[in-house]
Every structure is written in C-alpha cells, then in structure tokens.
Amino acid sequence: MKIMNCPFNGPRNSSEFTCFGPVRPPIDPDTADDAAWSRHMFQLDNTPGVIREWWRHTPSNYFFIAERNTVTDEIVATYEPAALHGKAITPKEITPKEIMP
C-alpha cells in the first residue's frame, strides 16, 4: 500500500487522497484573451518530473500541496498551502536525470 503524508492527519493510505491538479499561477479573466483563458480552463502541461499539485485528504476535506514526480509517481514532499506564500508556484526545474528512469 502506498503511503502519503498529509500535513494535517499524518501518514495515510493513498486511497484516502484525491488529486486536484497542478498548482498554476492565477489568470486574470478580465485581461486574458480567449486563447489564454481556454488554455487555462481546459489544458494542462502534463510536465514530466517533479511538479507541485493540489491534493485533498478526502475524509477530512483538507487541501494541501504535494510535490510529486509524474514519471516515477514518487511523492517528494507535502506541506500546507500557506507554505506557498512567498514562493514561486511554477514547477521545479526538471533535469534529464529526473525525467529518465
């Protein structure tokens, strides 16, 4: 069984969690053109390597941030959303070593 560490509830089975997609910079709907808005709403980057994602611990409805390697499915780190403040919310730089198993 895969274990994920919830910042609020501690280590739990992965079956208790739901992924809510990558953390992305906000977009201003008043200034974005149609193409940019459409891309924001309906398309994801599908970046290989370590990315930041929103996750929810379903039984407690607690949302948090996880850094996950999309190639190996390894959870690198989890932390409270407040930790995002003051941090850039773009995916980490990916090196070829991280991409290739």
Place this chain on the structure above:
Amino acid sequence: MQAMAKRRTPLGLSYAPPNVPSPARLVPATSGGLDVTLRDLTACDRLGLKGRGASGWLSARGLALPQSNCRAAVSAHVDAVRLGSEDILLLPRSPEHPEGIQQLRADWQVATDVRKGFDALREETWAWFHIGGPDVFHLMSMTCPVDLGLERFLPGRVAQTRVAQMDCIVVRSDRAGGPGFDLFFDVTSSAFMRDSLTVLASAS
C-alpha cells in the same frame, strides 16, 4: 420562544429509534465470531459548528477547545471533537444526558454574533455508531488502515480516515467502562456500515 422542531435523519424514526439503545452484540455469542457490541446513537443529540467564527464563539463562552484531531471535555456534560481549525463537533458526555448540548444549541441559535460559524447539521447527515467489546481492536484492525491499537490510539484521539471503504471519523471513546470507538459517517450508508462490521465479526 417557540420550541424548535427536532430534526431527524433522512431515513426517519424507522431507522433511528428515539431512545438511546443498549449495546448489542454484532453476532450472537452462540455463533462464534468476535465479541463486539454496537450502539446506534444516530438519534442522539450532537451539534456541529463549522466556518469562520465557530471556534471564537465557543471560546467566548468559556469552552477550552482541544487541538485539531483531538477530543476533550469542555464542560460538565459536553465534549468537543475538533476536526479542523473551524470545524468542531460537540457531543454529550453521556448520550442519556443531552441537556448540555441542547442548551448550547439554543444559545447558538439565538446568538446575534456576526461570526458564529454555521450549523453543519451533523445530527442529520452523519450516523453515529459506538462499537466496543473485548475484540473491538481486532475488528477495527481489519477494516481501518490507521493503527488504532489500545496503547497507540489513546482515549481522546481522533482519526479522520476510512472504515469499511467509507470516509469515517473515528474517535476513541471509552463508554460503559470499556474501550471503544465512536464512528461518524454518511448517514445514508448506515445499513452498509452495520452489515460490513457484522460480516467481519462473523468471519473471524
């Protein structure tokens, strides 16, 4: 003031009898299986407050709320289970004596505070089972992924996890002199939860 009509579960009184039931074995002693008892406390009073101002309103009344994922006594007849910073479930210390919860609910309903949280309707949306008995730890080890062992999950601990493949809040609550757990989960899955626990207790 006109008395508020008491809310009941969506399944009505036919599901949750108004009286506090006595513990009953999940499986008869004559048929073997685990010695685990179940009390369906769904009809008993409880109060869930959630949202901005909920903890502040309770603290202003002198109730010392516990930390998150803990249960603690906050008055003579009321326990508080903190599920989040602004998500609190208030339970009667004894289901037979709901006076403290009823008074708290009445005070909250007439309070004019701008921020006092909102009623999360836990008495309607969540079933409340209490399971106990000598084999309760064995039973829970088969259906809950969290280590709820006697020495690991002490009285007052709270786990928001899964039981019987369903989201469930497990509270270590030693009632009737023995160790046990309060389970809170989706009220519409009550029959499934009872059947699942019964099958597990029978097969062991």
